[in-house]
Amino acid sequence: AQSVTQPDIHITVSEGASLELRCNYSYGATPYLFWYVQSPGQGLQLLLKYFSGDTLVQGIKGFEAEFKRSQSSFNLRKPSVHWSDAAEYFCAVGNFGNEKLTFGTGTRLTIIP
Amino acid sequence: DAGVIQSPRHEVTEMGQEVTLRCKPISGHDYLFWYRQTMMRGLELLIYFNNNVPIDDSGMPEDRFSAKMPNASFSTLKIQPSEPRDSAVYFCASSISTYNEQFFGPGTRLTVL
Numbered sequence: 001a002q003s004v005t006q007p008d009i010h011i012t013v014s015e016g017a018s019l020e021l022r023c024n025y026s027y028g029a030t031p032y033l034f035w036y037v038q039s040p041g042q043g044l045q046l047l048l049k050y051f052s053g054d055t056l057v058q059g060i061k062g063f064e065a066e067f068k069r070s071q072s073s074f075n076l077r078k079p080s081v082h083w084s085d086a087a088e089y090f091c092a093v094g095n096f097g098n099e100k101l102t103f104g105t106g107t108r109l110t111i112i113p
Numbered sequence: 114d115a116g117v118i119q120s121p122r123h124e125v126t127e128m129g130q131e132v133t134l135r136c137k138p139i140s141g142h143d144y145l146f147w148y149r150q151t152m153m154r155g156l157e158l159l160i161y162f163n164n165n166v167p168i169d170d171s172g173m174p175e176d177r178f179s180a181k182m183p184n185a186s187f188s189t190l191k192i193q194p195s196e197p198r199d200s201a202v203y204f205c206a207s208s209i210s211t212y213n214e215q216f217f218g219p220g221t222r223l224t225v226l
Contacts, residue, residue, distance in 0.1 A: 032212055043117070043204055043217035044156075051212065090156065094212065099144060100169065101215065103156040 002027040004093050006104035013081050014112050021076040021107050023091030033074040034092040034101065035065055044090060050074065061085070086111045117218035119205050125224045131193040134221045136205030137186055146215060147180055147190050148204040156204075162188065195225045 003026045013019050025031055032051045036044040048059025055067040065076045074091060091104040118137040126132055138145045146161040160170040165182045173180070177196070182188040192199055202222050206215040 034214070036217075041219075043219045044206075044215075045217070046214045049214060096212065099161065099163070099208075099212075100158055105155045 002031065002093055002095060002102050004091050004102050004104035006089075006091055006107050008107045009105070010108045010110065012110040012112055015083055016080050019076075019078045019081045019085070019109070021089050021091075021109070023074045023076065023104060024072050025074065025091075025093040026072065027093060027095055029095050031093045031095050033065075033067060034094075035059065035063070035074075035076045036090045036092060036103075037061075038088045038090065038106075040087075047076070047089075081109075081111055083111045083113075085109060117205055117207055117216050119203075119218035119221050121221060122219060123222045123224075125226065126195055127226050128196055129194045130225075131191065132195045132199075132223060132225075134190040134203050134205075134223070136188045136190070136218060138188070138205070138207030139209075139216055140186065142207035142209050142216070144208045144210070144215075145182060145188050146206040146208075147188070148206065150202045150204060150220070151200075159190070192223075195223075197225045199223060200225050 005024045034049045035047040037047050038044045047063050048057050050057050050067045058064050063078050067074050088106045088108045090106045092101040094101045120135045147159040150156045159172045160180045162182045180190045202220045204217050204220045206217045208215045
């Protein structure tokens with residue numbers, strides 16, 4: 001069965017600093033991958049997705065993620081965070097032939113001035 | 114489009130009562146998903162539909178939970194009888210086709226006393 005691991009439950013970053021959120025997946029076939037963001041009291045919003053092709057994908061709000069097959073990772077990055085980026089971030093994995101997504105447990109991001 | 118619409122946004126009920134959560138997917142989307150989010154278990158897929166037909170309900174916790182999709186623009190998730198451990202945020206999501214982004218509603222926060 002496919003699984004997603006987000007090893008960091010909570011990360012605190014200073015405003016303007018760079019950010020990297022980790023995501024590791026476990027699945028035998030080629031996965032397709034997503035990063036979602038959830039603000040307090042809101043639903044999940046898609047940041048970016050990877051299906052195939054260029055392993056570095058760009059998303060909204062200045063986020064990017066890199067798919068590394070050899071490391072089974074899909075880490076999310078942002079060069080300079082803003083206070084409005086404080087939220088919970090979820091990595092999700094699916095596989096071709098199955099419409100279901102498996103979500104990680106999420107990483108809560110706190111931004112300090 | 115207004116996005117995925119869920120009602121009610123908040124529901125407080127007493128143990129043993131019937132609870133009905135409602136969802137209106139985005140027009141034209143063929144897939145509808147029901148998720149439950151708790152601190153302990155994260156985001157869990159309960160059931161999903163394709164063209165109004167339930168495809169996989171393996172995530173439904175027990176017989177107290179049931180879901181229907183009588184037409185392309187409406188779905189319900191019912192819990193009867195409700196228990197305190199059902200307290201969670203329930204999300205509905207829809208997507209236009211397989212492997213595409215799932216658009217999430219704002220969720221229904223359910224509290225069972």
